[in-house]
Every structure is written in C-alpha cells, then in structure tokens.
Amino acid sequence: MLKPGIHFVWLALVSGLCAWCPASHGSPQSPPIEGQESVGRSGVDIHVESTLVVIPVTVTDSSNRFVLGLEKGSFKLLEDGVEQKITQFAGEDAPLSVGLLVDTSGSMGAKIATSRAAVSQFLKTMNKQDEAFLVEFSDRAEVVAGFSTDTVAIQEKLVNVESQGLTALLDSISAGLREMKKAKNPRKALLIISDGGDNNSRYTAAEIKQLVREADVQVYSMGVFEPFPLLGLTAAELSGPKLLSELSEQTGGRAFAASENRDLPSIATRIGIELRNQYVLAYAPSNRSKDGKFRHVEVQLKAPAGLPPLKARWRLGYYAPSQ
Numbered sequence: 001m002l003k004p005g006i007h008f009v010w011l012a013l014v015s016g017l018c019a020w021c022p023a024s025h026g027s028p029q030s031p032p033i034e035g036q037e038s039v040g041r042s043g044v045d046i047h048v049e050s051t052l053v054v055i056p057v058t059v060t061d062s063s064n065r066f067v068l069g070l071e072k073g074s075f076k077l078l079e080d081g082v083e084q085k086i087t088q089f090a091g092e093d094a095p096l097s098v099g100l101l102v103d104t105s106g107s108m109g110a111k112i113a114t115s116r117a118a119v120s121q122f123l124k125t126m127n128k129q130d131e132a133f134l135v136e137f138s139d140r141a142e143v144v145a146g147f148s149t150d151t152v153a154i155q156e157k158l159v160n161v162e163s164q165g166l167t168a169l170l171d172s173i174s175a176g177l178r179e180m181k182k183a184k185n186p187r188k189a190l191l192i193i194s195d196g197g198d199n200n201s202r203y204t205a206a207e208i209k210q211l212v213r214e215a216d217v218q219v220y221s222m223g224v225f226e227p228f229p230l231l232g233l234t235a236a237e238l239s240g241p242k243l244l245s246e247l248s249e250q251t252g253g254r255a256f257a258a259s260e261n262r263d264l265p266s267i268a269t270r271i272g273i274e275l276r277n278q279y280v281l282a283y284a285p286s287n288r289s290k291d292g293k294f295r296h297v298e299v300q301l302k303a304p305a306g307l308p309p310l311k312a313r314w315r316l317g318y319y320a321p322s323q
Contacts, residue, residue, distance in 0.1 A: 103172075193268075
C-alpha cells in the first residue's frame, strides 16, 4: 500500500522528443540567497534569509511520472558530504520567476511561428504570483520585456518579430542572468528556445558556464536541430546543442531536442508542468566560511515503504560568498 497523500502525476513523452539530460543527476546552485523574503500560495510559505541556500528538486519514478506528496523526512541533504538540516520545505507549487530567451536569428525562419506558440503554451502554465521577462537574440541580445505578470503583453512582443541576422546565444544567457537579479521569487528559471549554436557573441562558452554556475537559476532549453551537421558551420555552431545540455544539467534543468519544430509547444508545456511539480528545500550551510569555493550539494531520497524506485534531479552545488 502506498502512503496516503503520495500520488503520481503522469506526463506522457512527446512523440519524437528526447531529453538530453538524465533525470538521475543533480545540478549547481549559486551563492546563498541575499536579502529576506516571504512568499505564500495555497499553504506554501518559503521564508528566504540571507544565509539560506534554496534547492529545487524534481522527483520522478521509473516511468518519468512526477511523484508528489513526499514529506520533509523523505529527503536527506548533504553539502560536501556533510548532512545539512533542512530548515524550510515546500512540497507544493511555489511562485516562479522565469526568463524567456527566444532566438530570432536568420536560421530560425519558419520556426519563429512555432517559437511564438511555444512561449504562449509555457505562459499558460504560469500562476498569478509568477513573473516573466523576454529576451530576443539575433545579432545581439536585448531584453524587450522586463519582469511582468502580464502574459499577454509578453506574447505581444513576439507578434511582429522577423527572422534575421546571426546568433548571439551566449550573450542572451548573460543578459538573462543579469535581468534575473531583479526577480521577486526565490525560484528562478531560464527557458531558451533556439535552433543551434552561437556565432556572434562577445562571451565565450567557458565564461557563460562560469556565470551559470554562480547563478541561482535553473536552465531549460529546447530546439530543433539539424540531424546531420551542415557544411560551413563553425565549431561554436556545431557545439550549440551540447553546450545547452551541459548548462541545463549543471542547474537541475533539462535540455530537449525535438525532431520536428511543431513539437516545440508541447515541449514548452512539459517544462512548465515540471517547474510546477518540484519540491523546494532550503538550508543554512553548516560551513560558514566565506572562501568563495564551490560547495557540492547532494540530495538523497528516503522514500516511504511501498513506493517503487524513485529518481531525483537537483542542483549540483553553489559558490560560497567571498570576503
């Protein structure tokens, strides 16, 4: 018998869709949250203090169904191998701040229409206390809509967008991380919609990987990529899908590749549902040294008797503050 209150949310895999990041891996978290904030919704109360580290956790079974209803005692959290006390726990939906990074470069072509549809589908999964912003990128990255709860206004920014120019993908991630510093909610995510790699950014892949490791943001990405590399593509363009996969895995997010561009809206819905079905753990690190070093985080599950084997995905760690 399963423990009362524990249930599964079934989410069918989209036909022709593959997730690049395995669901059993953890991922990086940035420095402890600064400031102090209290948010509540349907019984959820996350009180963020300056010394707390927030770790979103996705739990699934062997069929990739989300497992809800687990209690605080089902989780064990370690930092650099040392168990930490979970001071705050939310097992229900908590408010989210999300950045939408949309590729409008020349290579997108007709995919711009399905990108609009994907943004629309994702925004439908948002709640009243959620907020979002929009970054468009081609030759350069630009924040065209700052944080807002008005989903219609965000969608309207994409209505007249045309596909043109090169691809400043890495610069868009940097712009998204800068804008995310204005977020009101403790849970943060970037959603990248692109069809390939970078060919016009000032930032390098190594610099962006470092920025992502230092940021308190989950990265999700999706796109339609050529099944066979085209002649004339640069090394950066060819490595685009791999880079997005690495960034997503580091942060506890996921990267999806669709076999058809018409699959993008379905992927966006899937990502939105996943963000709505995460546990949120917060703890005050026992190691209070301000040495600026990377702290590895591990989440272990202690599932109640009667449940099938479970998998968890979380952030791999965070950088401690430096003096």
